[in-house]
Amino acid sequence: MPNLHLVRSLKLHGDRCWSVDISKGLLATGSADRKIKLVDVRNFKLVEELDDTAHKKAVRSVAWRPHCNVLAAGSFDTTVSIWGRDDDDYSGETELLAVIEGHENEVKSVAWSHDGAYLATCSRDKSVWIWEADELSEEFECNSVLQEHSQDVKHIVWHASRLLLASSSYDDTVRIWAEQDDDWECAAVLSGHGGTVWCSDFERAETGIRLCSGSDDTTVRIWRCLTDDADVFDKEWIQETVLPAVHTRAVYSVSWSADGLIASVGSDGVLAVYKEVQAGRWEVVARVDCAHTVYEINVVKWLALDGRVLLVTGGDDGCVNVWELREE
Amino acid sequence: MSAKLSESDLNDFIGAQVACVKPTRTLHTADEGDEALEVGKEPQEATKVSISLQDCLACAGCITSSEEILLSRQSHGVFLEAWRSLAPKALAVSVAPQSRLSLAQHFGLSVAELDQCLSGVLGSYFGAKYVVGTQLGRELSVQQTNARLVERKQQGVQGPLLCSVCPGFVLYAEKTKPGLVPYMLDVKSPQQITGALLHAADPNIYHLSLMPCFDKKLEAAREDCAREVDCVLTPREFVALLDELQLDLHSFAGAAVPIAQLTPPGWDPRVSWCSSAGSSSGGYAYQYILHMQRLHPGSTIATQAGRNADLLEHRLLAPSGVLLASAGELYGFRNIQNLVRKLLSPATKRSAKVVRRRLPQASPAPPATDPCNADFIEVMACPSGCINGGGLLNGGLGPSQRRDLVSQLNEGYARLPTLDIPMPTYSQPSYIYNLRPLAPTDDVLTVANAW
Numbered sequence: 001m002p003n004l005h006l007v008r009s010l011k012l013h014g015d016r017c018w019s020v021d022i023s024k025g026l027l028a029t030g031s032a033d034r035k036i037k038l039v040d041v042r043n044f045k046l047v048e049e050l051d052d053t054a055h056k057k058a059v060r061s062v063a064w065r066p067h068c069n070v071l072a073a074g075s076f077d078t079t080v081s082i083w084g085r086d087d088d089d090y091s092g093e094t095e096l097l098a099v100i101e102g103h104e105n106e107v108k109s110v111a112w113s114h115d116g117a118y119l120a121t122c123s124r125d126k127s128v129w130i131w132e133a134d135e136l137s138e139e140f141e142c143n144s145v146l147q148e149h150s151q152d153v154k155h156i157v158w159h160a161s162r163l164l165l166a167s168s169s170y171d172d173t174v175r176i177w178a179e180q181d182d183d184w185e186c187a188a189v190l191s192g193h194g195g196t197v198w199c200s201d202f203e204r205a206e207t208g209i210r211l212c213s214g215s216d217d218t219t220v221r222i223w224r225c226l227t228d229d230a231d232v233f234d235k236e237w238i239q240e241t242v243l244p245a246v247h248t249r250a251v252y253s254v255s256w257s258a259d260g261l262i263a264s265v266g267s268d269g270v271l272a273v274y275k276e277v278q279a280g281r282w283e284v285v286a287r288v289d290c291a292h293t294v295y296e297i298n299v300v301k302w303l304a305l306d307g308r309v310l311l312v313t314g315g316d317d318g319c320v321n322v323w324e325l326r327e328e
Numbered sequence: 329m330s331a332k333l334s335e336s337d338l339n340d341f342i343g344a345q346v347a348c349v350k351p352t353r354t355l356h357t358a359d360e361g362d363e364a365l366e367v368g369k370e371p372q373e374a375t376k377v378s379i380s381l382q383d384c385l386a387c388a389g390c391i392t393s394s395e396e397i398l399l400s401r402q403s404h405g406v407f408l409e410a411w412r413s414l415a416p417k418a419l420a421v422s423v424a425p426q427s428r429l430s431l432a433q434h435f436g437l438s439v440a441e442l443d444q445c446l447s448g449v450l451g452s453y454f455g456a457k458y459v460v461g462t463q464l465g466r467e468l469s470v471q472q473t474n475a476r477l478v479e480r481k482q483q484g485v486q487g488p489l490l491c492s493v494c495p496g497f498v499l500y501a502e503k504t505k506p507g508l509v510p511y512m513l514d515v516k517s518p519q520q521i522t523g524a525l526l527h528a529a530d531p532n533i534y535h536l537s538l539m540p541c542f543d544k545k546l547e548a549a550r551e552d553c554a555r556e557v558d559c560v561l562t563p564r565e566f567v568a569l570l571d572e573l574q575l576d577l578h579s580f581a582g583a584a585v586p587i588a589q590l591t592p593p594g595w596d597p598r599v600s601w602c603s604s605a606g607s608s609s610g611g612y613a614y615q616y617i618l619h620m621q622r623l624h625p626g627s628t629i630a631t632q633a634g635r636n637a638d639l640l641e642h643r644l645l646a647p648s649g650v651l652l653a654s655a656g657e658l659y660g661f662r663n664i665q666n667l668v669r670k671l672l673s674p675a676t677k678r679s680a681k682v683v684r685r686r687l688p689q690a691s692p693a694p695p696a697t698d699p700c701n702a703d704f705i706e707v708m709a710c711p712s713g714c715i716n717g718g719g720l721l722n723g724g725l726g727p728s729q730r731r732d733l734v735s736q737l738n739e740g741y742a743r744l745p746t747l748d749i750p751m752p753t754y755s756q757p758s759y760i761y762n763l764r765p766l767a768p769t770d771d772v773l774t775v776a777n778a779w
Contacts, residue, residue, distance in 0.1 A: 008745075066697040102665050104504075129665075141635065142665040184661075185727050231726070 001328055004271065004286045007310065008044050008322040012037050012276040015026030015058075016295075017314030021071075021179060022303050023064030024088070027312065029320055030059035030069050030177050034082070035261035036073050040090065041305060044247050044322065047090050053094055054081045061109045070097070070137040080121050082137050098138050098190065102129055110154045113163055118143065120152035120261050126281055128167050128177065130184050137142055144184040158208070159202045166199035166211055174223070188235045190223050198266075201256040206212040211263050219243070220264050220274070222282075255311075256301040261285075261325075265297035271313055273325060286325060292317050335777050358374055384532060402545045402559050404569035407536060410559065412455065418457035420533040420592075421450050422522045425603050426540035429740045430720040433576055439740065442602070443587070448580030449570070451590055457533065458526060461589040461601035463567050465522030469493065472515045473612055474619040477704050481653070484748055488671075488705050489657075490760060491612050493517040493689045495547035495663065496709030506765030507672040513704070516553070516759040518610065519544055523556030529592035534558045538566055540717030541710070552762040562719020603744035605737070607640075607712030608737070614657035614705040617642040620653040634699055638663050640697045657701020658710035667707070670700045715741060759775065 012032035021028050026047065027039040036059055050073075057076035061258035064071055069085040071094070084100040103123035118141065119131045128146040133139070158165050164183075165177040174190040174197050195216030203210040209225040220243040227235040229322050249267035256262050262282075264276045271291040274282045275317040291297055292315030303322075304311040311323040409734065411419065432442035477489065490511045492498050501508035516524075523535050524763040537544065537560045548557035561569065570577055606614030621627050621644055630643045635662040638659035644652040658667060699705055710716050712734045722733055 101669065120541075143636075145661050145665065179728065183733070227395045234726075 002273070002325050003216050003284050003328050004273065004288045004311070004323045005326055006288075006321060007324050009323070010044060010320045011318060012038065012046070012320050013318035015318055016057065016298065016316040017320055018298050018300050018320055019061045020312050020314045020320060022301060022312065023066070023075045024069070026064075026069075026090075027303075027320070028062045028064060029314060030062040030073055031318065032058040033318070034059060034075075036062060036071070038090075038094065039320070041303065048094055050094055051096060051317050054099070054260060055079065057106075059269050060107060061111075063110045063112055063119075065112045065119075065133070066114060067139060068116065068208075069094075069302045072110045072112065072119055072121075074121055076102045076106040076108040077111060078105055078107060078123070078174070080107055080110055082140075083138055090177060097136070098140060100140050102142065105256065108153060111158050111165075113158045113165075114160050115163075118158075118163070120156045120158065120167075122156045122167055126151060126153060126158060126169075128153055128175075130163070130165070130177075134146050137256050145188070146175075146184060147214070148175060148186050149173070152321070155199045156195065157199075157201055161206065164202070164209070164211070166200045166202065166213075168200050168213060170196045170310070172215075172275065173198060174211065176211075176237070176285045178227075178233070178235075185233070187233060188225070189236045190237055190239070192221060193219070194237045196250070198250060198252045199254050199255050201262075203256050203260070204258045205260075211237075212243070212254050212256055214254040214264055214266065216250040218247045218249060218266075219245070220247075220251055220254055220262065222280075241280055241282065243274050246270060246284055247288060253296065253299045255300050255302050258304065259310070261298045261302070261309075263302065265291065265300040265313055266298045269293075269297060269315075271300065271311070271323065272296065273311075288323070291315070291321060291323075292319060293318075334553070344504045348754060354403040362553060364419075396433065398526040402548070402561070404561055404565045404572070406579055408569065408572075410534060412601050414534055416665075417448075417531065417532050417534045419454055419536065420460070420526045420530070421456050421460050421538065422465070422519070422526065423538045424519070424540055425463070425741065425744060426608065426691040426714050426720065426737070427538040427563045428461075429715070429744075430436040430722070431577075431735050432567070433737060433740070434563070434567065434721040437578075438522075439744065441581065444706060445577045445580045446583040447585050447587055447590055448578060449575060451533065451585030452580065452583045453573075453575065455588065458530070458592050459585075459587070460522065460526070460592070460597075461539075462518040462522045462526045462597065463602050463604065464595065465518035465520070465525060466604065467599065467758065468521045468756055469515055469518050469524075469610075469613060470604070470615045470619075471754060472537060472758060473513060473704075474616050476513060476515065477616055478619070478623070481703065487511070488700065488702055489513040490667075491526065491704065491706045492763065493610055493612065493706075494708045494710075494714075495543040496541070498761070499543065499546060500664070500709065501765050502763060505668055505672065506688065508668065509763050509765050514763050515763055517559070520546060520553050520556045521759045523548075523553075525595075525756075526592065527555055531593065532670075536561060540655050540714050540720050542719050543709070550761070562717070563721050564719050564723065567721065584611050593634040599748060602747045603741070604746055607706065608659070608741040609643075609655050609706060609708045611706075613640075613704060614642055614703075616655045616704050617644050620644050625654050634658075636663070638713075641702060642682045642721050647669060654702040654704075656702040657708075657713070658699050658705050659708045659713045661709065662709060667705070698702060748750040 013033045015032035017031050019030040027041050029037045034054045034055050038048045040047050055075040055077050059073050059075050061074040071083040073081045080100040083094050084097045085094045104125035106124040114152045122128045126149050130144040132139040132143045149169040155168040167175050172193050176188040177184050178187045196216045200213040211223045214220045222240045223237050224240040225235050225237050247266045251266040254264045264272050269290050271288045275285045275288040277283050278320050284301040295316035297315045299314040301312045309325040313321045376566045400589045432439045450459045534629040535558045537557050539560050549559050587597045626647050627644050632641050640657040643654045716734050
């Protein structure tokens, strides 16, 4: 059985850490203390702290634009800030490139499509917005405003290789969105959770589409898309399975690794790792209780680094913890 | 706002407020002479405070939850009740072209057949004194719009003016984006001008307007629109009304009352029932360009598609290629958002400095079509504009079926007769709204939790 070892605990924030994202060796964190910090994952040294006058309230979500040094940050102050740096060697300063307004209240999550063309944002105003970004990340055109969720939209995530977006909501559903003509439309509604869906993540697989989701109902569920026909817009999804029960309180974040492992964290302070031992059958292969001492854990992300399998978690203690999954 | 009022599956409505607290307030009538407080005993029946449309409009918080109030104030039931005790007033009905197209499509009739059946049921069953199309009102709206735009152009004023004919957009601007209000042209919509003309022709009328959109009820209820429209019904509600009365619209084909008999004295029925060139939302953008073309002989019109189906720009070019005038059509919430962002620059609100970087090789690309830069923008809240209005008979359709219906109705709209005689120029009083930002309110109940 593998084991989770705490590699590093970084006390980065004076208030809860809401969000982490890693790209090109740089870890970005967003916090209720309104700060955004950048950490070099090779040595876990703080590289930069972004101008914290950009946001008037908590930074709820951070996301790197693929293939470039551009970061999007969504805040409870209703805005999304876009940050960029010219170089790869961390010598230059990261500058504010744009501020995107539009949401009526708190922005809960921001995410870039795999090709970097689109930025999705979601909010307590129950809407999901899709923005088309120019190459410089300075101009953003609103491509779509999706208002089918009946409650607060908590989280959004793009598929790693397709233009598919999943949004999780306080209305207990996940919605799948895809492009149709020149607009975006809902291609499926995943119902089954018995409470707020806090998060979801797509499987990183070239064949087939699966999604895992974590909820207030303490479960992590796996959903599978049955419609393989690209010409059929409305897709049929089924709930494939419920992962073995681990959490005793809300699951706030899930992450599906490139190797097929799923990690989950939540309000109970538990970090769990699940493996699909045979098709559709999952086992808990590692767990850590009190992974942020007595604090709730808001986010988990996989990080592959020099052949090591790492997990990064952010908690209400303002800490970012780095874990290594080691085979015993 | 807005199309949410339509109970439809339209996914482009504006506004995400949850619930208006006003309707939930209750008045407890104090029990007179009973001073003893009994524990465990419920107070006597609470009296629900009724809320008027005016209350809803004055509250800048939410409009979505006023759906029930709207339906109760201007529902087909309320109309029936009013109609039954109408005397000594006479019924006057105005019908928007989009409503005629939708009803014709619904009943499997041509527009001409529908007009016959409509004049039949309204004239003979409902005893309407007047039944008119809204083109005369539209013509005045267009003419007054053009006059204002020309005047502005002569004064050399830059920047776009926004059309205020869509009540969904007007309310959104007034309540949510007050910075837009100075950009709004205050010329009234055909619905209101038609109402004013009808009342001028005969003050003793009750005016029912058949409109493609539920927000038209809000427009009719504006303080600056008093004595113009008494009730707005959508085709959906009109069909419900016919169903309730067990009336078969087809059966009125033979009972058609000649349109001339249903036209107010001094009106030309050819004018009120025709249509005009341009978009199926009223053609305000195109009509401005046509007007400018008449002022610039030899100029040509170039129409360019925008980045999506709900953006279009008409440009008037002098023979030399110089841009003489431009007008945009801009529909749907997403495009309104981009317009808002362009007109009300967000960077100015921020304390942090937004860095503007330059491309290494400065290659100035030709300006892409952007209706936001035009002299005048025909803004409509619904994607596809009024032909996709939330009150039309398009409920229960999926997005792709709805698109098909829109293109079908658009084809029908393009076939509507236009008058081949030049429109008379009307010297009427100006019909204008008193547009103003509405104070924000905290009166909105939200139920989502803070995360």
